[in-house]
Amino acid sequence: MSWLTEYVRPKIRGLLQREVPDNLWTSCDSCSQMILIKDLEKAQRVCPHCGHHGKVKANERLDWTFDDGKYTKIELPKVPSDPLGFKDQKKYADRLKDAKTKTHLDESLAVAHGKIGGHDAVVAVMAYEFMAGTMGTALGEAFIAACRLAVLQKAALVIYTASGGARMQEGVLSLMQMPRTTIGVEMLKDAGLPYLVVLTNPTTGGVSASFAMLGDVQIAEPEALIAFTGPRVIQDTVREKLPEGFQRSEYLRDHGMVDMVVARPDLRATLGRLIGLMMNKPVAPSIEAA
Numbered sequence: 001m002s003w004l005t006e007y008v009r010p011k012i013r014g015l016l017q018r019e020v021p022d023n024l025w026t027s028c029d030s031c032s033q034m035i036l037i038k039d040l041e042k043a044q045r046v047c048p049h050c051g052h053h054g055k056v057k058a059n060e061r062l063d064w065t066f067d068d069g070k071y072t073k074i075e076l077p078k079v080p081s082d083p084l085g086f087k088d089q090k091k092y093a094d095r096l097k098d099a100k101t102k103t104h105l106d107e108s109l110a111v112a113h114g115k116i117g118g119h120d121a122v123v124a125v126m127a128y129e130f131m132a133g134t135m136g137t138a139l140g141e142a143f144i145a146a147c148r149l150a151v152l153q154k155a156a157l158v159i160y161t162a163s164g165g166a167r168m169q170e171g172v173l174s175l176m177q178m179p180r181t182t183i184g185v186e187m188l189k190d191a192g193l194p195y196l197v198v199l200t201n202p203t204t205g206g207v208s209a210s211f212a213m214l215g216d217v218q219i220a221e222p223e224a225l226i227a228f229t230g231p232r233v234i235q236d237t238v239r240e241k242l243p244e245g246f247q248r249s250e251y252l253r254d255h256g257m258v259d260m261v262v263a264r265p266d267l268r269a270t271l272g273r274l275i276g277l278m279m280n281k282p283v284a285p286s287i288e289a290a
């Protein structure tokens with residue numbers, strides 16, 4: 001008996017586990033079709049069946065945006081982490097600690113520099129996975145640092161936005177980041193450098209009312225929700241049925257709020273071309289072929 005339980009059973013279990021790993025497949029959030037996780041990652045998390053653009057982590061964005069996936073991340077400025085000593089059901093300090101452990105990020109913005117289509121670029125990515133990409137003092141500081149770096153390197157600044165809005169745990173200090181980030185964008189404009197915004201799902205609240213709407217070119221991923229206040233609240237207030245696709249990328253493009261809607265796999269080539277045009281530099285052949 002002991003030979004069976006101690007030797008044969010673990011062997012069989014090991015074989016089964018090797019053949020059927022439970023994390024091989026996933027289903028699309030939109031069409032519910034099954035997709036191999038490996039295929040989904042290769043397609044930059046765009047569903048091969050319906051084209052739905054799934055959620056993306058900040059580090060993946062950086063990998064896909066820079067030429068050959070090569071970039072240097074910068075350390076973000078340090079700020080007082082809990083200026084108001086805020087507590088709801090949980091202490092804000094504990095929420096921050098949890099978010100850092102879970103995401104391996106310091107804050108809701110990651111900043112890196114490298115090349116896009118052969119052109120120098122600084123890229124800032126909002127991390128929705130970090131407290132819903134909310135904007136607090138640290139994000140404001142990190143955004144200003146990204147602007148300063150772009151000015152210093154005479155490079156373009158690209159930002160991917162994804163946010164639930166202001167970080168309520170920082171009260172008015174969070175709202176103060178709206179004018180601060182706007183001044184950051186002004187620094188780029190004074191230096192004559194391109195500022196490109198890629199709006200991703202969802203971009204809402206104070207972020208959509210500040211730096212997310214100030215791009216020289218406003219790009220959006222397909223079907224992203226881009227709003228100050230979400231459609232449900234508006235519908236309940238005005239008590240009218242909202243038009244189809246209200247506050248989605250395509251609707252905003254058709255009504256002049258967004259310049260172009262670009263599918264995720266085409267973003268790097270589009271950004272490279274735009275930076276080249278705006279900085280009056282030839283476009284690298286590698287990006288043209290992409």
Ligand SMILES: [Zn+2]
Nearest residue numbers: 028031047050
């Ligand atoms: Zn799908």
